[in-house]
Amino acid sequence: MNTDLLNLARGVAGEAAAFVAAQRAGGVSVAATKSSAVDVVTQVDRDCEALVRERLLAARPGDAFLGEEGGGAGGETGVRWIVDPIDGTVNFLYGLPQYAVSIAAEQDGRVVAGVVVNAATGEECFASLGGGAWRDGVRLRVRGPAPLAERLVLTGFNYQAGTRRVQAAAVAKLLPLVRDIRRMGSCALDLCHVASGSADAYVEEGVAEWDYAAGALIAREAGARTEVTVGRDGKEALLCAPAHGFEEFREAVVSCGFLALDRE
Structure with missing residues (x-):
């Protein structure tokens, strides 16, 4: 089937x-x-x-x-x-x-x-x-293990100004902790980049099911882990990273203020 x-x-x-x-x-x-x-x-x-x-x-x-x-x-x-x-x-x-x-x-x-x-x-x-x-x-296979400081992170920005301000503040905190951050403009293709090892992680608030349904499966089948959760501004958020480094990346994302978990 x-x-x-x-x-x-x-x-x-x-x-x-x-x-x-x-x-x-x-x-x-x-x-x-x-x-x-x-x-x-x-x-x-x-x-x-x-x-x-x-x-x-x-x-x-x-x-x-x-x-x-x-x-x-x-x-x-x-x-x-x-x-x-x-x-x-x-x-x-x-x-x-x-x-x-x-x-x-x-x-x-x-x-x-x-x-x-x-x-x-x-x-x-x-x-x-x-x-x-x-x-x-x-x-496709995800990239092998690397220290957080040597990981290339992909992200995106919502089209509502208030959410963008929240995202910009979180990105500013994450940037010194990683190799670099890229904003390419397509959630689906970003997830494929993680799957192919041409990026190490992805995080974005304001995504919808049609943005990530196919790409997230591709990433998972290549060895990544994904999580759908709630972003700091209350919109649906998606995290994706190789399974071997997912928890460390998630901790960094939380500490930088991407997710609702950190609002208090």
């Missing part, structure tokens, strides 16, 4: 990524904003999600569906598709090559297959539960 779901997800994600790339070549404009004036959505986001939804539900008409732009639809099979049509829309708008189509398949509440395709480059990462994580045919 996992293999069938993964194969379907890969086929649809590849088609969707090619669609996004073709639309980017013709120029992009903002169609609307969401949580704030800087939280943008393009018509390509909407059209890509419609394409993905049509393809998935044509193949499996009884499944449930959750997409960032169009909301959800109930199902009766126990399978739910969780989709971000363009994770990294601001990058897409500006032409920065870090934006991806993310598709995850959840069965009975557990993500069992996921694929993330960088629409700018065509690079594909995918995983199935118990089947490992892969990028373009090569098995």
Whole structure:
């Protein structure tokens, strides 16, 4: 079953990524904003999600569906598709090559297959539960153990000003403790970077299920551990790091004020 779901997800994600790339070549404009004036959505986001939804539900008409732009639809099979049509829309708008189509398949509440395709480059990462994580045919593994001071940490910033102030203060405290911090602009791709060993950890407040469902499975299958919790400003937060160094990273994140646990 996992293999069938993964194969379907890969086929649809590849088609969707090619669609996004073709639309980017013709120029992009903002169609609307969401949580704030800087939280943008393009018509390509909407059209890509419609394409993905049509393809998935044509193949499996009884499944449930959750997409960032169009909301959800109930199902009766126990399978739910969780989709971000363009994770990294601001990058897409500006032409920065870090934006991806993310598709995850959840069965009975557990993500069992996921694929993330960088629409700018065509690079594909995918995983199935118990089947490992892969990028373009090569098995992915997290980076080996390293002292906290030698770890490269990825993060992101929410589109609401108040949450950004909280995040900026936490990042300022974490930065002297680690090798460096990067803000790349796509949660899904950041998780794939941890999976491939090209980053050591990731933390962000203000993420949603469609941002991380596929990427988190890929990271876990490559040897990472993930935790969904509550950030300092009260929004959903995600931590990801290799299992061998997760607890030390989590302690640093808490001490720097990223999480609600440290509010008092």
